[in-house]
Amino acid sequence: MIRVKAIKTIFSWDWELDYRRSSGWFVSVLFCAIVTFLASILTNRPSPNTWLALIWMNLIFSSIQIAGRTFFQEDGKYFYIDQLVNSTELLIGKSITTSLSTLFISILSFGLFYLWIGLPNSEENLTSLIPLTLSIGLGSIAMSCTLCFTSAISSKVNGNAGLMSILSIPLLLPTLLVSLRASKLALIGESIKEIYPLWFGEIALCALSLALGAILFPYLWRS
């Protein structure tokens, strides 16, 4: 049984805490900005393939960084949360928070890439801008759904960022391949007709990891 109100509670609670603390989300923003700046210094007019590799590399590590702190804040509050919501609602609420933060960071990172590195093919960039943003946004939401669950696992182990990365990067690959393909097609200016099956693919992968997480999370949370 899933109550929308409970999800809303978790979501607004997380959101407010995150912004009141400000160190959490500001670290993510700064992390993303630093990595983008580094990429802009290290490359000079990258080819489309390099550009995509750089931006997805940035997005992977930024989103791991964001998802990594999703469950770490709940140190002493397990009993309190347990009375408030059930485990599936908790996972869905947390996934929504993580997805929105990741979406925000990915849009920011895309903006910074546009500003500091520019698009690799500067002539026909304006037509491809919306599909490209959509591909990147959907891809980062799909990634964060997988990452939210692995973050829950690694928080139970008291694992560090290294454990979180080795647990999640191999699992991110299906999402990453579909998103990379979608953003590549968008970047070279293919028509929407070619790209939209891949968007559905991204949404399906997101739904798959959410559903798997919802089934498995009660076992993880029960301890």
Next chain:
Amino acid sequence: MKAWKYTGIILVAYSLYAGLMLDVPRLVILNETIRNLYFHVPMWFTMIVLLLNSVILSIRFLQSGQDGLKVNLIFDLKAKNFAEVAMMFSLLGLFTGMVWAKATWGTFWTADPKLNGTAVTLLIYTAYFILRNSIEDIEKKARISSIYNVFAFVLMIVFIGILPRMTESLHPGNGGNPGFSNYDLDSGMRMIFYPAIIGWILVGFWISSLRNRIEILKNKK
């Protein structure tokens, strides 16, 4: 010793003998390396079957703790052993494949979807073993690693399913290259190929069951 173990030995021995000694179709480039079909491909079938069994055991472990019953740690121990033996078969499949690739494609490793799929499978299960080792408490270890096993297996299958449709490949059965089954695999080869698959799967189960017995005895001490 049970009948299925004898069957496994006989089928593997038969496939070893027949695979090396009997006549095979002569094809360009492949030449005699086509015999590797009897050894390379069964490794993958065995790996997938053993991993599937490992996941089923993990699910049974998670179910065993419900309704106030005590959890059955043996299921988790078995799941780990099946995954370990599956990784051994995965490495064997990788090595036989690399030798074959050197002979036919001229290189040990290419950015081929099937090879990447194997690399990812190895990474995922290495992470599974590392996760197991990083938890002290036995029951917690069993529960968390079972959860990861189920989650990872489903995404791995999705990956193996999606990947070949996203990129081109030299591998038979991908990107316009015909699979062997279309016309190359004549009925004579089928008579060795299918028994080899069944034989290796049975041997894989046998090795895993031996490991299970050893570890259960060790834990009793």
